[in-house]
Amino acid sequence: MQYIALPDxxxxxxxxxxxxxxxxxxxxMDVDDGFFFWQVSPTVIFGRxxxxxxxxxxxxCRHHGISMFRRKSGGGCVYADQNNLMLSFVTTGEQVGLAxxxxxxxxxxVLRKMGVQAVGTSHNDVLIDGRKVSGTxxxxxPGRSIVHGTLLYDTDMEHxxxxxxxxxxxxxxxxxxSVRQRITLLKDHVTLSLDEVKTLIRQTxxxxxxxxxxxxxxxxxxxxxxxxRDEFIYLL
Numbered sequence: 583m584q585y586i587a588l589p590d591x592x593x594x595x596x597x598x599x600x601x602x603x604x605x606x607x608x609x610x611m612d613v614d615d616g617f618f619f620w621q622v623s624p625t626v627i628f629g630r631x632x633x634x635x636x637x638x639x640x641x642x643c644r645h646h647g648i649s650m651f652r653r654k655s656g657g658g659c660v661y662a663d664q665n666n667l668m669l670s671f672v673t674t675g676e677q678v679g680l681a682x683x684x685x686x687x688x689x690x691x692v693l694r695k696m697g698v699q700a701v702g703t704s705h706n707d708v709l710i711d712g713r714k715v716s717g718t719x720x721x722x723x724p725g726r727s728i729v730h731g732t733l734l735y736d737t738d739m740e741h742x743x744x745x746x747x748x749x750x751x752x753x754x755x756x757x758x759x760s761v762r763q764r765i766t767l768l769k770d771h772v773t774l775s776l777d778e779v780k781t782l783i784r785q786t787x788x789x790x791x792x793x794x795x796x797x798x799x800x801x802x803x804x805x806x807x808x809x810x811r812d813e814f815i816y817l818l
Contacts, residue, residue: 583615585788586672592799597622597651597662600670602806605654606798607672608726616672617787619780621664624738625649626745628659629719634816642744652815655719655730659746665736667780671729678720681727682706689716689733692786696772696779713766735768735776 586607600620607616626648628637634650637659643650648661662668671685686702693700693708693715700710708716718731774782794802812818 583617583788583790584613585784585791586611586613586616586618587791587793589794589796589799592794594623595620596649597625597627597668598806598809599802600668601651601653601809602802604670604672604728604730605723605805606802607670608723608728610801611672611792613672613792614674616792618670619733619783620668620670621666622662622668623647623649624661624663624741624745625651626659626661627651627653629657630654630721631656632659637746639745639747646741646745648741648745650815651809652817653719653721653730655721655728657717657719660717660732661737661742661745662732663738663741665738665776667733667735667776667783669731669733669783673727673729674725675727676722676725678722678727681729682718682720685718685720685729685731688787689731692783693768695782695786696774698768698771710766710768710771714764715766715768733768733779734765735779737767 607613624647626638626643628634630653634640638650640650671688673681673684675681686706686708689708690700690702698710700708700715702708706718707714715734716731718729720727720729722728768779772779808814
């Protein structure tokens, strides 16, 4: 599998760029299996058919400078920041179940190399000791499947709770303690730093690299414009 690398100087992009990068790899690159990971400043990402008003505390996000983006895959609302890892897998074929299965098994392989006994679920989540450490989503383009997911190394629990909880009722029902009972942080199970985790993932899963050029980046930025339109974000 090829690791898709950005030019060295091209870092700290918004989440919309990486969604567009997945599309570019799927549509334009002659790579059977492509993979990359990325990190973003505090961001909420919601599923293709979700209502922003129902899933996101927009006032909280704006007050705390948390970006909000829609993805083209289904699934639920996710909070991401620089302390967790976002993973993208682009593969040939249109069998969603197979793509999900391959992606989850790749994560399980990496975690077991770290000495962590994790399991996959029928919902394509990854659990450690019964708690969620990774969630995934998938969508298709002609002849291609795009699977992306989270790997929760660490995170800002206050932001995670409040950014994706729109009302006081849900705050009272869930609360930080309740959220912590349902998720787990990878840092609590390994001695590796996040950078060491990234190195291990890449060494385990990838046997080559394809480095994007400035013209590739420009093409990705063109695709990105579609993710930035209010019509797409708010389903206007």
